[in-house]
Amino acid sequence: xxxxxxxxxxxxxxxLFALGFALVYGVSRLxxxxxxxxxxxxxxxxxxxxxxxxxxxxVSIILALVANGIIGALIYQFVLIRIxxxxxxxxxxxxxxxxxxxxxxxxxxxxxxxxMLPAFIEGSTEIAGVPVDYQRLLVVGIGAAVVxxxxxxxxxxxxxxxxxxxxxxxxxxxxLGIDSDRMALAAMGFGSMLAAMAAIVLLPLGSIVVEAxxxxxxxxxxxxxxxxxxxxxxxxxxxxxxxFAQILTVVYLGAHYQMVVALSAIIITLILRPSGLFGxxxxxxxRV
Amino acid sequence: xxxxxxxxxxxxNMLALNNVSIRCDENQIxxxxxxxxxxKSTLMYTLSGIIEDIRKKEEMAGGERISVLGNIxxxxxxxxxxxxxxxxxxxIVLCPERRRIxxxxxxxxxxxxxxxxxxxxxxxxxxxxxxxxxxxxxKLQKRIGGFLSGGEQQMLAIGRALMAQPKLLLxxxxxxxxxxxxxxxxxxxxxxxxDEKGVSIIITEQYARPVxxxxxxxxxxxxxxxxxxxxRDELMNNPDVRSAYFGI
Numbered sequence: 001x002x003x004x005x006x007x008x009x010x011x012x013x014x015x016l017f018a019l020g021f022a023l024v025y026g027v028s029r030l031x032x033x034x035x036x037x038x039x040x041x042x043x044x045x046x047x048x049x050x051x052x053x054x055x056x057x058x059v060s061i062i063l064a065l066v067a068n069g070i071i072g073a074l075i076y077q078f079v080l081i082r083i084x085x086x087x088x089x090x091x092x093x094x095x096x097x098x099x100x101x102x103x104x105x106x107x108x109x110x111x112x113x114x115x116m117l118p119a120f121i122e123g124s125t126e127i128a129g130v131p132v133d134y135q136r137l138l139v140v141g142i143g144a145a146v147v148x149x150x151x152x153x154x155x156x157x158x159x160x161x162x163x164x165x166x167x168x169x170x171x172x173x174x175x176l177g178i179d180s181d182r183m184a185l186a187a188m189g190f191g192s193m194l195a196a197m198a199a200i201v202l203l204p205l206g207s208i209v210v211e212a213x214x215x216x217x218x219x220x221x222x223x224x225x226x227x228x229x230x231x232x233x234x235x236x237x238x239x240x241x242x243x244f245a246q247i248l249t250v251v252y253l254g255a256h257y258q259m260v261v262a263l264s265a266i267i268i269t270l271i272l273r274p275s276g277l278f279g280x281x282x283x284x285x286x287r288v
Numbered sequence: 289x290x291x292x293x294x295x296x297x298x299x300x301n302m303l304a305l306n307n308v309s310i311r312c313d314e315n316q317i318x319x320x321x322x323x324x325x326x327x328k329s330t331l332m333y334t335l336s337g338i339i340e341d342i343r344k345k346e347e348m349a350g351g352e353r354i355s356v357l358g359n360i361x362x363x364x365x366x367x368x369x370x371x372x373x374x375x376x377x378x379x380i381v382l383c384p385e386r387r388r389i390x391x392x393x394x395x396x397x398x399x400x401x402x403x404x405x406x407x408x409x410x411x412x413x414x415x416x417x418x419x420x421x422x423x424x425x426x427k428l429q430k431r432i433g434g435f436l437s438g439g440e441q442q443m444l445a446i447g448r449a450l451m452a453q454p455k456l457l458l459x460x461x462x463x464x465x466x467x468x469x470x471x472x473x474x475x476x477x478x479x480x481x482x483d484e485k486g487v488s489i490i491i492t493e494q495y496a497r498p499v500x501x502x503x504x505x506x507x508x509x510x511x512x513x514x515x516x517x518x519x520r521d522e523l524m525n526n527p528d529v530r531s532a533y534f535g536i
Contacts, residue, residue: 085345155397158404165390165401171338172388176452177376177405 011243012143018223020194026230028184036217037098042196043208072192115208222262228279295358306513320492322509328492336382337372379455387445391434402451418447439470
């Protein structure tokens with residue numbers, strides 16, 4: 001029972017990490033290696049709004065989401081757009097942006113274990129004899145809500161449908177009047193907002209540390225590779241596979257093997273099914 | 289409506305279009321015929337602006353150097369160099385070769401993505417119109433695009449292009465690989481769209497015969513150059529053309 005409950009919570013957390021990354025990659029084939037940094041940045045922005053500016057918690061959260069979205073969009077507009085289509089450069093440049101953000105935060109004095117976000121609701125309850133605090137339940141609730149909203153957004157709204165169009169065939173979308181650069185910008189904005197969302201929900205469980213950025217990036221990439229790069233449903237499913245695998249290793253092998261799970265999942269996937277569970281390598285267009 | 293003068297497209301040193309000038313008047317169906325590698329798709333990419341995107345991406349990746357020369361006047365404005373999405377906004381919509389429908393979306397979603405530029409009212413009307421022209425699609429609304437047959441995909445591709453509210457529709461080899469029966473359906477639909485919606489259409493094909501009855505004016509491309517042009521009857525009566533392109 002404990003495994004079931006904590007496995008679910010861990011899986012939803014992983015899904016929250018990965019969705020932003022999957023969204024950006026799905027739409028613009030851009031591996032956003034600054035994702036982990038944007039996650040941590042979202043946490044610190046919220047912390048700053050709450051503690052330094054003394055704003056209401058809810059207001060701070062909304063402002064932080066918007067601010068993070070804008071920062072992501074700016075990174076795209078001023079850095080990444082110049083190297084679109086060159087995969088190695090995309091990785092290097094986005095990783096460099098991530099490093100700059102993370103180490104910049106460290107340099108700016110955000111280090112140590114002293115930075116905490118308050119939980120939304122204090123206290124805990126018991127489910128079938130297993131103690132669970134409310135914040136963890138909230139993670140599951142918000143995770144489910146984010147997945148649902150994302151699904152509705154990409155299936156029923158004009159911009160959401162256009163994003164899916166660009167993800168499948170960028171040029172075909174252009175022919176229909178969809179500006180793919182603007183869509184990639186929007187995807188990066190939404191992706192950064194999702195990173196901040198994950199940070200705001202998950203960080204009250206611990207403290208905000210710069211190092212988390214690197215772990216979140218690795219976890220997000222692991223989830224996306226197992227699920228198939230660019231597939232949003234695949235990412236959710238893979239989050240559950242890796243999430244439960246992690247909890248099982250923690251219970252049966254020990255906590256320090258947790259990170260090994262994610263990395264070996266990458267290796268196993270690349271050996272057995274390189275395109276992931278739901279991914280597809282673009283087949284060569286047949287000439288007629 | 290659209291007039292292109294002296295179009296030259298180079299892929300590195302290879303000349304893909306050589307001084308091609310074509311025009312399409314209001315409410316006309318213009319045919320562009322030619323064999324493989326005659327430059328039909330390059331012409332369509334040049335008119336719709338996709339070539340600009342290809343050029344930009346190649347340049348960024350350090351690949352082929354693509355140069356595009358000449359000018360294109362559309363509704364009195366020069367549109368050379370304009371982004372494809374801008375041109376689509378102005379009403380030039382390309383329905384590409386090999387259809388390129390969104391394979392993971394169902395038929396209705398494909399059409400709604402096509403309706404990105406349309407207002408909700410326009411989208412609703414056009415959707416009804418698409419189902420009227422292609423009744424087969426109405427029953428397939430929930431079918432995933434990748435599972436459609438070639439003919440259904442082509443109908444969907446044309447329907448999707450219509451959703452973008454074109455004034456000038458570019459159809460690049462719409463009959464490619466389809467059965468004669470399906471070809472008849474599509475040719476009839478093309479004429480219907482022109483007659484009822486008042487959309488001008490430029491249509492390319494390798495094999496002119498199925499399309500010729502609905503074409504008002506046609507150009508023949510050979511090795512990137514427009515070697516011949518004329519009204520339907522003029523071309524029909526030209527013996528060289530008859531044997532080479534019409535198979536009569």
